[in-house]
Amino acid sequence: MSMTEQSLKELVAKQDTIGRVPFNGSKFYSSDANYLIYSVGVDRFILSDRLDLWTTLETAKILSSKIPLTLIALTNCSVDINNENCLFYTVAEKTGWKMSENACPELGAVSGEDAVEEAGIALDFKDPISAQWLVNLQNYAFFCQKMLHAIRVADAETNSDDAVFFKELLDVGIASVLQSRADHTRTPQGALLWTKRVLYTSQTIEEAIDGINKIWDSRVLRDKDIRDRFFEYSGLPFNPGDN
């Protein structure tokens, strides 16, 4: 006897396992969500992204080599905070944020029209030199965000060889008896991780571009698909190296 469409529907309707009621993530995900990288030290937003919470969180983590940050998901707010004006905005209610907790970014959420406010130039960044460094920080943050979006999407589209992901889900003993690769490039630990590493340790955009170009050096690379996608999405000019 085969299952009818109706009987399958009835079977599905009877299920009450955890997960049948979807995750209530409205604090973090909504059509108007604005993911804002926030510095408690500067007390202003550094970057706005409306595409992806997780890429933005990773950017905050990568930037933590230079400044402690927090990621804030802003929802239900019509204030148009974007990368042109975010340096002038801050969270309105600060008593929930601690100045001295972590170097590693965490995720927070605020909601509503009054959750953010325009506050002008950050108090201790009004002189031209420190203001320039605030802009430098923002430039580096935007660069990291764009590179991360590009490599993550390129990797997801082209990489079916990420055995490292699965290795980490299994017993640590497996790693000692079997080698695994993260993608089909010859970059140690994979192009995705190596790109993050370059962004985390570089001090300037120029230094980071040099490091990224080394990843895609044609003497190292085996898989052109991921490279072509990455350069298409990142907007970086492809530098094939010496050969």
Added chain:
Amino acid sequence: MPENFTHDTFSTEQYHYDVQARKHPTTVAVKSKLPKAKVTSNGLKIGDDLFHHGITWNVRTEEIYTPIYNDLPLAGKYHVDFAKQFTYNRFSPRHGRWVQPYPVVPLPELAMPSFDPNHNKTWAECTDERAQWVKSLLQKESNRKIALYYSGGIDSLVVLISLLKALDTKELRERLTICCSMESVIEYPVFFEKEVLGQFKIIDLKMGTVRFNNLINQGFTVITADLGDAMFGTEVSTQFYYTFRNHAERLGFQGRKMVSDLLEDIGKPDAHYSVYKDVLIAYLETPNVYSMPTKNRENILTPGFGEWYYNKLDKLAQTSDYTVHSLHDFFWQIIFNVKWMHCSCRCFMYFGDHTHNKPLFEHTRYINWFQSDDYQRWSMVNNNTGQKIKGVTASTYKWAAREYIYDYTKDDWALYFKLKIASFQKIAPVHSYPHAMDIIDRFALDTNYSVVRHSDPGVIDYIHHHLFNYNELL
């Protein structure tokens, strides 16, 4: 160096603890059967002097304070409120008027030097001279070796950089070991890769399982930068400046410009702290404003706590011979004066296992880097000079130390964006220690330099007696 340490040899079997709770460190404290260390002090008799004592809220102190709280005199209630509101603030005055329930005498080695208005050494001079002093210790004693607690934060960076400059031979550098954790790397990864990795021996503190007493027992002289905050102020101040507008507006202060102007005056010598009195009081008594909530904590304070605390600090300011004028000075005196003992002693009191600690001082086996007369006098004469906080936000806090670091690293990112982070708990996470329950049992340091536990003979009676007879509010 002849030494005679008596200490508890650490063993997890020594303490009763819940294996399941260990998997979730934040719940370690929530259990009914409290542990007791095998080696204890002689306890306390009513009226005994102390060098230092705890004011902390945890499952151990909750057992002691909660049943008596409602019957305590007002000053006793406020004393317990300290524990609820500012846990880990363990106050023992070094100077000026600061009444408290227990008789406390200054620990001689941690005394405050006299105020010298003519002290004119710079931060860099104080620091480089301190490093030369450590170098001279190494040169005089060929078997002395140094273990530096390094968090990657501003204070321990100052120490490490000064030692990098002073220890100018391979032989001297080989006697410096960096004690750190992965969190130390995360706080300043570029510096770690460039200046530490491969250049010094490293001891991984392994989430706090390698502890202060392990290092002492291995023959190290331990250096900590614990008192760095005391040089510059306290994060209670930067947190206040950060939240100032919220507190001010709740009190009805209207107008962004007025509030902003007030905020920008915080570090200026012509703006007296009393201008901020109302907002300060609101801040000081805001529930959970600066404490870590625990499962059973009821952060319900006795009415008037904020004003009492403000008046207590005001009295301290008026009876000290250094000048307390601006709001930043007002906060600074907390950590420079009454919290100094906590920052000085916490390494061996809470992160170590030695019960008797006098040899640490007798043999210079434990160096609080900033515990020098020069540093302290620098701190006393540099109120409102822009050296402690250049502006009003955490980005310019510890400015003299930032400039010292920058002079070596030329790293603008660190100069402008590094923040003071409460690092010690990161590299020595006491709440995840297997014997965390013993640590919360530690109450005081007696005048024999011995750690006294709540469970030692007579201690509960001592606490009860002194809290019930604590009637002096200011």
